[in-house]
Amino acid sequence: MAPRGETTGYAPMAKLTFGFFSFLLVVSTTNGLPLPPEMYYQAGNIRCLRCPAGTYVGVPCTTQDTVGKCFPCHTGSSFSEGFTGLDHCLNCLSCRDDQEEVRPCTATQNAECRCKKGTYCPLDHPCEVCLTCTESCPPGQELQFPCNSTSDSHCGPAQSGSWIIMVCVPILLILLLLIGLCLCKHLKWCKDRRSRVQMTENPDTEGIPLIYPCLVFSAETKKEDQEAIFRRSWDHFVEEVPMPKWDQFMRMLCLSPNSVNEAKENNRDNSREQKIAMLDAWYQQKSGNVNELLSYLHSIRLHTPATIIVQKLLQEGYYVDTN
Structure with a gap:
């Protein structure tokens, strides 16, 4: 378990955060405004802030x-981001010998390291x-x-007349932008992304589906098995969503940094x-379904992974497409 915080007093930032939290609670209570669901957690049969x-x-x-x-985290060794219902603080990240620290760990944010x-x-x-x-x-x-901390050096053919490139490239980009705007207005695909498939000369460009599938459980799928089947479908999302896009996918699901x-x-x-x-943390919080996960993939332009996942789910036979 991560080390618990000091119980003798709050760090200055923790005091400031807790003061704002208390102010928010008083204002909401006084004005009869309900707090959002994510401000609560369950402690047995009791709902706590x-x-x-x-x-x-x-x-x-x-x-x-x-x-x-609420007890404070130990600055420099543990932290918690955002409002939390955890009974412990999280361990701070320790930079390796081949890394350097660019942001120290505080009570409210983890440390950040780079090569x-x-x-x-x-x-x-x-x-x-x-x-x-x-x-x-x-x-x-x-x-x-x-070379920088996230990318190796990039080499390319030696070129002369660099000033020509510096002048021509911006002009070419402006022309391409104007052409793109004219095509967009002429075809009117910008007004309804779900009703058209964008086609370009690049064979690797990913098209937008005409109609998003709407999956429901097949008649042969027993009701008591549906949650287990939905959880097994998560493996497809893990396999198909690219690693660089996973964090963005989680932010679309409104998953808290602490989770x-x-x-x-x-x-x-x-x-x-x-x-x-x-x-699992998202499902425990919102009890969503497979269509909701697929819609978030489309919203961040991961149309191809979403299509592959749908094909796999239909092949397994537990889901059918109602569209």
């Missing part, structure tokens, strides 16, 4: 819709070790982009289980 960022639930409430005792100068780690990799940057380009090539961090911490060596735990 979450503790503010930088604290954890030391003692749950004993009266419905009130705050229990040291001369090394890098691509954004779409788990970054278990920093790689050495390419120091020089091959003969006949020149440096296009220098994301807790899923990663409890499954540090297993990225698949991390993702399954995040989907």
Whole structure:
């Protein structure tokens, strides 16, 4: 379990956050305004208000819709982001020897690390070790982009007359933009993305489906098996959603930073289980369905993964398409 915070007093930021939290509670109560559902957590049969960022639930409430005792996280070793119903703070990230700290861990946010100068780690990799940057380009090539903490050096053909490129490229981009706007207005596909498929000369461009499928359980699927079948469908989302897009997918599901961090911490060596735990946290909070997950994929332009997932679900026979 992550280390609990100090019980002798709040850090300054925790005090400020808790003061704002108390002010929000008083204003909402005085004006009769209900607090959003995510402000609460269940402590047995009692619904309690979450503790503010930088604290954890030391003692749950004993009266419905009130705050229990909130204890502060230990600055520099533990943290909690946003309002929380956890009974502990999360461990701060410790930078490896090949990394440097760019943001220290505080009571309300985790530390941030990056590869040291001369090394890098691509954004779409788990970054278990920093790689050495390419120091020089091959003969006949020149440096296009220098190495940074997330990308290696990029080399390209040596070119002369760079000023011509600097002048022509912006003009060409402006012309392409004007042509694109004229085509968009002429075809009117911008007004109804669901009623047209965008076609371009690039064969790799991903088309937008004419009609999004609406999946329901087949008549042969027993009602008592439906939740288990829905949970098994999560494996397809884990397989098809690209790693760089997963965090954006979770933000679309409105999953709290605490839930994301807790899923990663409890499954540090297993990225698949991390993702399954995040989907489980979302399901426990909102009790959604497979169509809701698919709609979020379409909203972030992951049409191809969404289509593949639908095909797999229909092949399994537990779902049918009503469209």
